[in-house]
Amino acid sequence: xxxxxxxxxxxxxxxxxxxxxxxxxxxxxxxxxxxxxxxxxxxxxxxxxxxxxxxxxxxxxxxxxxxxxxxxxxxxxxxxxxxxxxxxxxxxxxxxxxxxxxxxxxxxxxxxxxxxxxxxxxxxxxxxxxxxxxxxxxxxxxxxxxxxxxxxxxxxxxxx
Amino acid sequence: xxxxxxxxxxxxxxxxxxxxxxxxxxxxxxxxxxxxxxxxxxxxxxxxxxxxxxxxxxxxxxxxxxxxxxxxxxxxxxxxxxxxxxxxxxxxxxxxxxxxxxxxxxxxxxxxxxxxxxxxxxxxxxxxxxxxxxxxxxxxxxxxxxxxxxxxxxxxx
Numbered sequence: 508x509x510x511x512x513x514x515x516x517x518x519x520x521x522x523x524x525x526x527x528x529x530x531x532x533x534x535x536x537x538x539x540x541x542x543x544x545x546x547x548x549x550x551x552x553x554x555x556x557x558x559x560x561x562x563x564x565x566x567x568x569x570x571x572x573x574x575x576x577x578x579x580x581x582x583x584x585x586x587x588x589x590x591x592x593x594x595x596x597x598x599x600x601x602x603x604x605x606x607x608x609x610x611x612x613x614x615x616x617x618x619x620x621x622x623x624x625x626x627x628x629x630x631x632x633x634x635x636x637x638x639x640x641x642x643x644x645x646x647x648x649x650x651x652x653x654x655x656x657x658x659x660x661x662x663x664x665x666x667x
Numbered sequence: 668x669x670x671x672x673x674x675x676x677x678x679x680x681x682x683x684x685x686x687x688x689x690x691x692x693x694x695x696x697x698x699x700x701x702x703x704x705x706x707x708x709x710x711x712x713x714x715x716x717x718x719x720x721x722x723x724x725x726x727x728x729x730x731x732x733x734x735x736x737x738x739x740x741x742x743x744x745x746x747x748x749x750x751x752x753x754x755x756x757x758x759x760x761x762x763x764x765x766x767x768x769x770x771x772x773x774x775x776x777x778x779x780x781x782x783x784x785x786x787x788x789x790x791x792x793x794x795x796x797x798x799x800x801x802x803x804x805x806x807x808x809x810x811x812x813x814x815x816x817x818x819x820x821x822x823x824x
Binding site for chain 2: 632634
């Protein structure tokens with residue numbers, strides 16, 4: 508299980524780096540799909556099959572479709588690629604990268620000093636259902652209100 | 668995980684074998700030609716014109732957003748469907764309200780015209796061009812649709 512975890516974690520990190528560095532938007536999106544699938548495998552190895560399935564259905568499925576539609580709508584071909592190449596010059600990304608690297612070092616130090624192991628607590632999909640429609644029933648109700656607001660809001664924003 | 672993975676493995680093997688077999692058979696039996704038109708872009712028999720970078724209209728985008736939201740609502744229903752006995756009447760009542768709110772949203776979108784492909788103006792134009800018999804009249808000289816008179820409500824006939 509831990510080999511599976513480290514392999515998919517490596518795939519997730521590498522594909523996410525590719526998402527950031529690609530100048531062609533559609534190539535970046537393809538890497539992003541790989542990244543999401545790798546994260547789904549990580550969820551599965553950590554004992555959350557429901558979260559893994561939702562990662563694939565909602566993120567790799569629905570939200571990627573959404574991103575692709577936006578890319579198609581704003582599709583300008585070579586011009587956006589050139590623009591992206593200009594934006595990816597080192598003097599722009601070096602600052603945030605150094606700051607993020609400091610945070611990464613801190614995180615790694617924290618991980619090394621604390622004796623952490625990969626948890627293997629199985630959370631069955633059925634338990635999630637029981638929790639959602641048992642103690643968290645009000646949260647589901649609020650979620651439905653939020654989704655309704657999302658539907659109406661999305662319609663009126665797109666209409667404008 | 669005590670899930671029997673054998674059917675899934677068998678299914679995957681059958682799919683892969685089928686794809687390989689189909690590709691191999693068409694590779695072996697299909698004719699291979701190398702004419703000047705072989706490597707041209709095929710677009711339903713027409714010569715393709717212009718680039719693939721088109722402006723896609725907004726209704727596609729709206730449809731994608733609505734799809735995501737209904738997809739998320741389906742996620743809650745999945746969670747309920749597998750724990751239907753354990754959650755009992757409370758879960759049933761909750762999912763009833765949940766679906767009711769979902770339907771209210773759908774009815775609102777339907778009434779507001781979010782599911783219509785044409786804009787309001789295009790719909791009005793279309794109503795004008797359809798004659799009384801439901802046929803669109805095209806002027807042979809101009810190639811444009813006739814503007815037929817709208818039948819008056821409760822007319823003086």
